[in-house]
Amino acid sequence: MQQLLDNIAKHVSLTPVEQERVLAFTEIQTYKPKTLLLKEGEVCINSFFVTKGILRSYNIDENGVEHVVSFACPGWWIADMYSFLSQRPGQLYIEVNEEAEVILLSKENRDTLFAEVPKMERFFRILIENSLVANQQRLIDNMSFTAEARYDKFSKKYPDLVHCLPQKQIASYIGVTPEFFSKMKARLLKK
Amino acid sequence: MQQLLDNIAKHVSLTPVEQERVLAFTEIQTYKPKTLLLKEGEVCINSFFVTKGILRSYNIDENGVEHVVSFACPGWWIADMYSFLSQRPGQLYIEVNEEAEVILLSKENRDTLFAEVPKMERFFRILIENSLVANQQRLIDNMSFTAEARYDKFSKKYPDLVHCLPQKQIASYIGVTPEFFSKMKARLLKK
DNA sequence: ATCATTTCTTAATCTAGGTTAAGGACTTCC
């Protein structure tokens, strides 16, 4: 729980009373690997703050191909933002990659919290802003760079993740097939 | 100016006094086509609310190829969000497509406004949330669909834009070359 | 009107990355 408060403290400073309110609205949970916290077609009731382990979100396209939308390590939030915000069925899966501990904040509680603790609305505003910027950068990168350059950027940005994720998930995140990813990696080793 | 207030009213309801504050912090401007409101390497001081005309933002990659990041029609906001939020040099250009009238809100004024009129922070939080959702959807679409399907989605989502934008800009937005776009369109006509 | 610039089209050729297939290396779980 302290991790969450530390995370919030990076952007806004809460009084002890406000911190209490935050904790009152959240709930802690642990999950085994491969647990699905959300499936396509379901409403994303909770957003998840990761304190241990790794989660990922992905969608599955018409051809049954999985596309990783995001990873979440300790200190990161994850949700199907479309579904969470609209409270309508979404298209994303959220799955536990590695034995995880997460803090849950439901849409309902989030909205109440915004009313009671306006600083938390600021906190999430800033979080979403950062998220938008990162997302827009990824879009630009996908349009501007080759798979090789995208992989290079990814490994520099998330050096830890490169070692603990299955390659097929990295391949999916940067937008190539596992086979091509494997070929590409072999090519890079020769240099 | 009324357009801006109407737009805000869709998400939060301001008192007349609050509306006054908003207007006090904004400024109106008109621009000729091809005017560059922002260049790569510059700091994005203002965000722009379009009341007339069309703007677009794009970046230019290492090979000199332009990639359209977004269009903005009346009722839409546009900015280089990375640069605007961090007040550091950005990579985007913002250009006037069609004779435009826009309302300017600087980063500085926005932050003051947030402190004076908390509802405006809520307004922008909601705007950014929607923006993030749209952006994430575009990312997923780019990974999941062919150029043809992306074009189809685009023309259904923005039927008006299809008619008033140069094809090369649409091609760039959906992520293909103008040549391929032209070929694709010819193919679609045969069906 | 006319020259210049930009945009669009068509066609030939090329390539980054996809597909299919098959074997080997790890896990995982009775």
Next chain:
DNA sequence: GGAAGTCCTTAACCTAGATTAAGAAATGAT
């Protein structure tokens, strides 16, 4: 500890979309 899955790799072949080039059509400036 062995059967059944996953995951990773390699290789041959395939295709969506890029590149190059060149002409036609539209737009704009003088």
